[in-house]
Amino acid sequence: MSDSATVAAPPTHAAARAVAATKIYGSGDTAVRALDAIDVTFEQGQFTAIMGPSGSGKSTLMHCMAGLDRVTEGQVLIGEIDLSTLSERDLTLLRRDNVGFVFQAFNLVPTLTAIENIMLPMDLAGSAGDTDWVDEVVSATGLADRLKHRPSELSGGQQQRVAVARALAGQPQVIFADEPTGNVDLNTGAEILGFIRNAVDEMGQTIVMVTHDAMAASYADRVVFLVDGKIVDELVDPTPERIRAHMNQLGA
Amino acid sequence: MLKLALRNLLDKKIRFALTTLSVVIGVTFVVGTFALTDSLRSTFGDLAEDIAGETDLTVRAAQQVGGETDRPTIPDSLLDDVAAIDGVVEASGTVQARNVVIVDGEGNAIRPQGPPALGMNYSSRVFFVIDGRAPDGPGEFVVDATTATGNNLEVGQTYTVNGPVRSQPFELVGIFNFGSPDTNTSLGQTMSVFDNNTAQQFLGFGDRLMEIRVLVDGDVEEVQSAIAALGHEYEVITQETAAAEQSEQFQSVLNVFTSILLVFAFIAVFVSAFIINNTFQIVVTQRVREIGLWRAIGVTPKQVSRSIVVESAVVGLLSTAIGIAVGMAVSVLMRAIIRASGFGLPSGPLVLRPRTVILALVIGLGVTMVASIVPAMRARRITPVAALAHDYRIERSGWRMRVAVGGAVTALGVACLALGMAGVGSAATVLALTGVGALVTFVGINVSSPAIARPVVRVLGRPIQALFGMPGKLARENAARNPRRTASTAGALMIGVTLMATTAVVGASVRNSVSDALTDAVSADYFIRSEGSQFDPATGFPAQVMDDLGDLDILESVVGYRVAFGGMVVGGQSRDLVSADFDAVEEHLDGGVISGSIAAGDPLTGVALHVDPAEDLGLSVGDTLEATFPDNETVTLTVAAIYTDAIIYGNWLVDNALWEQHLSRRDYRFGTAVVAGLDDLAADPQLAQSQAELLERSEIAIAETVAGFPGVIGENRAEFREANEELVNSIFAVITVLLGLSFVIALVGITNTLALSVFERTREIGLLRAVGMTRRQLRRAVRWEAAIVATFGGLMGVVVGMILGVAGSLATPDSFITTVDVPFGTLAIYVVAAALAGLLAAVLPARRAGRMNILDAIAHE
Numbered sequence A: 001m002s003d004s005a006t007v008a009a010p011p012t013h014a015a016a017r018a019v020a021a022t023k024i025y026g027s028g029d030t031a032v033r034a035l036d037a038i039d040v041t042f043e044q045g046q047f048t049a050i051m052g053p054s055g056s057g058k059s060t061l062m063h064c065m066a067g068l069d070r071v072t073e074g075q076v077l078i079g080e081i082d083l084s085t086l087s088e089r090d091l092t093l094l095r096r097d098n099v100g101f102v103f104q105a106f107n108l109v110p111t112l113t114a115i116e117n118i119m120l121p122m123d124l125a126g127s128a129g130d131t132d133w134v135d136e137v138v139s140a141t142g143l144a145d146r147l148k149h150r151p152s153e154l155s156g157g158q159q160q161r162v163a164v165a166r167a168l169a170g171q172p173q174v175i176f177a178d179e180p181t182g183n184v185d186l187n188t189g190a191e192i193l194g195f196i197r198n199a200v201d202e203m204g205q206t207i208v209m210v211t212h213d214a215m216a217a218s219y220a221d222r223v224v225f226l227v228d229g230k231i232v233d234e235l236v237d238p239t240p241e242r243i244r245a246h247m248n249q250l251g252a
Numbered sequence B: 001m002l003k004l005a006l007r008n009l010l011d012k013k014i015r016f017a018l019t020t021l022s023v024v025i026g027v028t029f030v031v032g033t034f035a036l037t038d039s040l041r042s043t044f045g046d047l048a049e050d051i052a053g054e055t056d057l058t059v060r061a062a063q064q065v066g067g068e069t070d071r072p073t074i075p076d077s078l079l080d081d082v083a084a085i086d087g088v089v090e091a092s093g094t095v096q097a098r099n100v101v102i103v104d105g106e107g108n109a110i111r112p113q114g115p116p117a118l119g120m121n122y123s124s125r126v127f128f129v130i131d132g133r134a135p136d137g138p139g140e141f142v143v144d145a146t147t148a149t150g151n152n153l154e155v156g157q158t159y160t161v162n163g164p165v166r167s168q169p170f171e172l173v174g175i176f177n178f179g180s181p182d183t184n185t186s187l188g189q190t191m192s193v194f195d196n197n198t199a200q201q202f203l204g205f206g207d208r209l210m211e212i213r214v215l216v217d218g219d220v221e222e223v224q225s226a227i228a229a230l231g232h233e234y235e236v237i238t239q240e241t242a243a244a245e246q247s248e249q250f251q252s253v254l255n256v257f258t259s260i261l262l263v264f265a266f267i268a269v270f271v272s273a274f275i276i277n278n279t280f281q282i283v284v285t286q287r288v289r290e291i292g293l294w295r296a297i298g299v300t301p302k303q304v305s306r307s308i309v310v311e312s313a314v315v316g317l318l319s320t321a322i323g324i325a326v327g328m329a330v331s332v333l334m335r336a337i338i339r340a341s342g343f344g345l346p347s348g349p350l351v352l353r354p355r356t357v358i359l360a361l362v363i364g365l366g367v368t369m370v371a372s373i374v375p376a377m378r379a380r381r382i383t384p385v386a387a388l389a390h391d392y393r394i395e396r397s398g399w400r401m402r403v404a405v406g407g408a409v410t411a412l413g414v415a416c417l418a419l420g421m422a423g424v425g426s427a428a429t430v431l432a433l434t435g436v437g438a439l440v441t442f443v444g445i446n447v448s449s450p451a452i453a454r455p456v457v458r459v460l461g462r463p464i465q466a467l468f469g470m471p472g473k474l475a476r477e478n479a480a481r482n483p484r485r486t487a488s489t490a491g492a493l494m495i496g497v498t499l500m501a502t503t504a505v506v507g508a509s510v511r512n513s514v515s516d517a518l519t520d521a522v523s524a525d526y527f528i529r530s531e532g533s534q535f536d537p538a539t540g541f542p543a544q545v546m547d548d549l550g551d552l553d554i555l556e557s558v559v560g561y562r563v564a565f566g567g568m569v570v571g572g573q574s575r576d577l578v579s580a581d582f583d584a585v586e587e588h589l590d591g592g593v594i595s596g597s598i599a600a601g602d603p604l605t606g607v608a609l610h611v612d613p614a615e616d617l618g619l620s621v622g623d624t625l626e627a628t629f630p631d632n633e634t635v636t637l638t639v640a641a642i643y644t645d646a647i648i649y650g651n652w653l654v655d656n657a658l659w660e661q662h663l664s665r666r667d668y669r670f671g672t673a674v675v676a677g678l679d680d681l682a683a684d685p686q687l688a689q690s691q692a693e694l695l696e697r698s699e700i701a702i703a704e705t706v707a708g709f710p711g712v713i714g715e716n717r718a719e720f721r722e723a724n725e726e727l728v729n730s731i732f733a734v735i736t737v738l739l740g741l742s743f744v745i746a747l748v749g750i751t752n753t754l755a756l757s758v759f760e761r762t763r764e765i766g767l768l769r770a771v772g773m774t775r776r777q778l779r780r781a782v783r784w785e786a787a788i789v790a791t792f793g794g795l796m797g798v799v800v801g802m803i804l805g806v807a808g809s810l811a812t813p814d815s816f817i818t819t820v821d822v823p824f825g826t827l828a829i830y831v832v833a834a835a836l837a838g839l840l841a842a843v844l845p846a847r848r849a850g851r852m853n854i855l856d857a858i859a860h861e
């Protein structure tokens, strides 16, 4: 029972945390409580899936955790940094250096080639990045021969893989992905998910992914269920069947 | 559909405002120009009537040759003859001369900028003394109130006045309002007024008069014919004619002013058209999906294009209305400025003629509608698929086609320009050819320039990328992203830069030509002129200056020069006349005599002329010709010499003695002096020391003499040359500044395009910010994108301007431009200025991009 020692120790294994995070949109009668005092921790090297019905606050959580938006109450921490203490500029730098983000679509700058998109955060920082690491990421995308192509010359799946590669390339503390497979067919989705899983297993990345698809969520180490801005349930080592069962149970 | 079009306008307020702004600027310019000049014109007309109103008939010498300043005089004995005629109540003689310059208490010559400095005789009917009394006696004069207050002239003080003949001190005994008892309407002229005799003597009229003003009791026509019967060398004009002539004189000045302003208004409108066209193109592109949706739900292509046209009509109408209002405000402001600058402008109504409103509508509405035609046609081609497609592009003509068509149009424009600059046809044709040529050339370049936009912009962006890293790269890529848009935005800027560059090349060529001519042809050591421009035909200095200089022992000889445009008629044509002293002029200025000798010409019957008129008229040395002068005398002249340099001598040169017999002006435009013995010293290097000493002594002697005539300047060779170069420079600088206005409009265009582009890239900007681009980096990217586009415009402008300038200089006759010079430094500055203008224009769009909310941007559809 040496657990007490562990509890007292600083939680170095948390890549990102939300503490009593609340997000309210609007005010008065029209106010919407998109996040309702959420406590959640994303462990380093873990792949977490977030699921929940439409409008449950999944995207809001992603945005607040990634420093794209600020919570109304409570705290969001990336590593040990409390985002609410950061200025607008520092928040931007944090996004650039410590956080990766993958959207459902339109992830790439159309005027830049695939490799330029991958290098974008590092180029913005004016740093070369870790070349070996970037090489590893690039070869993992399987797009080595298409690096000089512009986004318009790539398929949707290829574009998403480039987007994930960009999120990975800067070795951020955590990567948030909001329905990264929402816009592609099943096979392509599997391709992208394989790539993400690989990044966690082989490269030790921390990834949080929103999805509606039980199949996709089953790639994760853990599934968190969100309803009405609250975390209602959690599932470790999920399988598609268990996830579906849970979803039905939640009535979503 | 109307509703849809209006909805669109309201939804995009900023875009709408920016589009409107460019049209408003053009319309404002046109309306402001017309309202101001119409108002001045009506004021001047009233004033002319006021001035003439006091006189029923005016008697003066009939004149066939020369301008108004060269009108011959009439004997003052005529005054009695006129007064003796039945029905004449009063007859008074008037004299008037230009270049009567008062020296103020501090010893500075009071020389108005533009309007003449007049000397006149007193008449209680037009000069209303408000302080002191009327002049009476040889040592007295009065001045107009504006001149007096503006220069602190005090009644009771004595001031030196430089007249056409000599310089003399006068006591100021009074101050008057001209034209009306209540306000001075001297229109910026300085008026020194003397009593009759003093004016006649001091202004060089002797016992002669310029005009006789007659008051009639009874039948004016009868009196008019009675006076006319006194001799056919006189003419008698009525009050109406006098008023009409007076106001025509005012108007001729106004017309020049109006034409200049209108040229710039035209340029402004033309540049605006580019911007409007560009805006509508972008708007159509941005609305492709929306238009596709309309099409999908059953809107016909015709309705689509109609909605664009309606939108442009609303923009056009509204901006015309705003432009008219702002234009009127500007003209009121301009008038206030003119009045505040001591111009002595009477107040009058603000005139907005229907013509002005119609023109404003044609320009504001017309240009907007025309500029929207192509975008409207393009919008028609949008199919319902556009609503669904991700990356829909409207089909457009290929690059090859573009270059071919653009090239052909450009060639056509250049051909027109070439014809215009070569001076084919009348002045009006030349202007029209040049104007249309320039216009067509710009359109042609605009059609083909997208083909080169991408590669050029890529090259221009390279250093920016190297300098600023990723923001620089994004700036470069974005500038190259849409070549048509880039070319069109740059095109608006190109127009202004082209005109400025052309002006720079022509200006430098003129300056060098003048300089060269002065270096090669000038052997005089000193140059005498009055303050202000010697290019102004009205300026001059008292003849006495040259007489006094002639008395100096240290000078070997002096020559005074006079000029009369149209001062002589030969072979049925008016000829510009220069007079000098035949015996010495060749030693002062070398006009390149190729046959005969000027010095050998008879001062009273000799003439020297340029080879061109000599060839035209088949004249050679020794031949005779009949010349008629402003005093209506026809004299048989003998050709003494033929020369090649028209910059120095003009086309026709006579002796001052001949001039003084037949023309009335006595002041000199210009003078030269040669130092005695200097050439001998120069030949011997041993004597360099004494040469310098001699120069120094002569300089002092000349300075002492000239000091007696404030406002008159004596310059040595280096100073003279410098003054001339400066003069040419300043003329071209004024033109350049005015042309620079089109720069401002182009700025609006860049801002507009950029704002639309930023809006178009909302999503992309959100993405960039999400992955860690700071606001600063983002703003920097937008600014440098603008700088690259603007530099592209500046470069195109400089290249085209250089070509036009060189072609223009080559096409100009040799009497004006002999050497072609390209001022690369100035042209480089223009390119840099264009880049800076781009940075400036991008400030607002950049800020807007920086302020975009990331989440909104990401959610943006």
Ligand SMILES: Nc1ncnc2c1ncn2[C@@H]1O[C@H](COP(=O)(O)OP(=O)(O)OP(=O)(O)O)[C@@H](O)[C@H]1O
Residues within 6 Å of the ligand: A025, A026, A032, A033, A034, A052, A053, A054, A055, A056, A057, A058, A059, A060, A061
């Ligand atoms: N900018 C906003 N202003 C007001 N309300 C908002 C805003 N963004 C989101 N909401 C509301 O907050 C709640 C959570 O929205 P959120 O986008 O996080 O849901 P979601 O779980 O991502 O849904 P989906 O699965 O459809 O993407 C919803 O009720 C939504 O309407």
Ligand SMILES: [Mg+2]
Residues within 6 Å of the ligand: A058, A059, A060, A178
């Ligand atoms: Mg969502």
